[in-house]
Amino acid sequence: MASAVRTVISPGRYVQGKGAIRLLGEYLKQIGSTPLIVADDLVWGLVGHDIEASLKAADLPVNRTGFGGVPSAHEVDRVVGVIREAGADVAVAAGGGSTIDVVKAAGHLAGIRWANCPTVASTDAPCSALSVIYTETGEFEEYRFFPRNPDLVLVDSQIVANAPASMLVAGVGDALATWLEARATARSSSHTMAGGLPTLTGTALAQLSWDVLWENALPAMDAVRDHQVTPAVEKVIEANTLLSGLGFESGGLAAAHAIHNGLTAVAATHGLAHGEKVNIGSLTQLVLEGAPTSDIREFVEFTTRVGLPTTLTEVGLSADDTDALRTVADAATLEGETIHSMPFEVRSDDVVSALVSIERFATRTREEAGLPAPVRYEAH
Structure with missing residues (x-):
């Protein structure tokens, strides 16, 4: 069949x-x-x-x-x-x-x-x-x-x-979502962008991308800020470009990229890099999954150190801006969106609740880890 x-x-x-x-x-x-x-x-x-x-x-x-x-x-x-x-x-x-x-x-x-x-x-x-x-x-x-x-x-x-380090940072945000989404797609037996069920190959490459980034992203960021190419930089480029590319396409997309698409529906987020918005999507997906608190805390700490946003404040939104969050959630849950590849039903209300919840959690996690407080993003 x-x-x-x-x-x-x-x-x-x-x-x-x-x-x-x-x-x-x-x-x-x-x-x-x-x-x-x-x-x-x-x-x-x-x-x-x-x-x-x-x-x-x-x-x-x-x-x-x-x-x-x-x-x-x-x-x-x-x-x-x-x-x-x-x-x-x-x-x-x-x-x-x-x-x-x-x-x-x-x-x-x-x-x-x-x-x-x-x-x-x-x-x-x-x-x-x-x-x-x-x-x-x-x-x-x-x-x-x-x-x-x-x-x-x-x-x-x-x-x-030689490019601004922020570009490589954004690529890490995009690529970290690859394994989270491929894992969800494999659990739900949903179809991938490649037009079939996920292969072991696609899912394994998605996980390899994740592993490479957790091991190499921080030293790579330090190197590219001085425009140097080191083995860590080569590995991160490959993870962001090839491993993530094959992993998302043949492994599957799920909530993280759908939430990114929802964020583009709000003018306040325009001007942010794709991977910055995707990182908010990844964090929201972890909340929707009911992932272990330690996993969510580690993700907040790691991606904050990389230089990615982990709060609504940093993408120009706020937890009490109900209309904007509803716009994001409605767009993210449209028929045909990849959020429906999650192994459970996700409704607009679920996305709003998850988005609101990350603000306090991420802010507190950063404070406890001695990381910088969120700075509000202002669209240009």
Whole structure:
């Protein structure tokens, strides 16, 4: 019976290391002959010279278009137009998760191949066969699923280490959710983003991502604040990008990402990184699960030390803002949301209660551990 099949999906090739950007042309040449690079002006200023040199060394033309800033349906359609006008046969994203999501969606619509060159390790978007599409104002709109994953994902570790440390912090927040959600999906025998039941492989990679981060995230953060690449940094980049990417897609999403999507429905959270909002989702999922108090306390302490938000205050909300929390909870529990992959029914009221409860608990836990008090986030 087809609905009971298990499946795992992954990018065609994953490449990571210091100086890897200089190999981009060599790997792209195996995929196509007319690449289109999609990168905003800031990213192009940082990596454009290396990409141009790499493409020229591989006898590939250098064509680039900018990126509008939000992975919206309009921006996807614009890039499709540029692809067709340029006669490109492979679209290449250079930048963060938003640029990558646009390139995957545009490459699919244009009927060409696509590759990703992430300049940050802030999300697990680079390896997946889906894009998250937002409205022009930044609210979650839809997931778009594609019949295949990127042909190439190439990560230059030094470029990631040169980026603001907050980007790697956000990636840890996104990746820590992977095991929590894959574990819940395995318990409920729900379907994954890969279109089947979770495989042992997907679930194991999700757990490996979690283990690698608990062991390496703190020393990696110290290293990237000085823009250094150490073995811990390499491990965290791989956990954030490859392990989490395969783990969420073939292991399953559950409450944490649904709550993230709910948070995007409130303007107060706009401007926060994806992984920062996901961390609130992970903490809320642990509360919904009735996880052992010691587990929740450890998660609060660890993610606070990493630099992630663990209170509503830090994402611009408050426990007594009933209307905003109801908006978040209603959006998180819409039909088709991944929160319904939890091994029990979750209603909007349950999410509101869990969100309210984390404020006092996390604040007290931080105080008892001698960690900084929460500082209110003000949307820009």
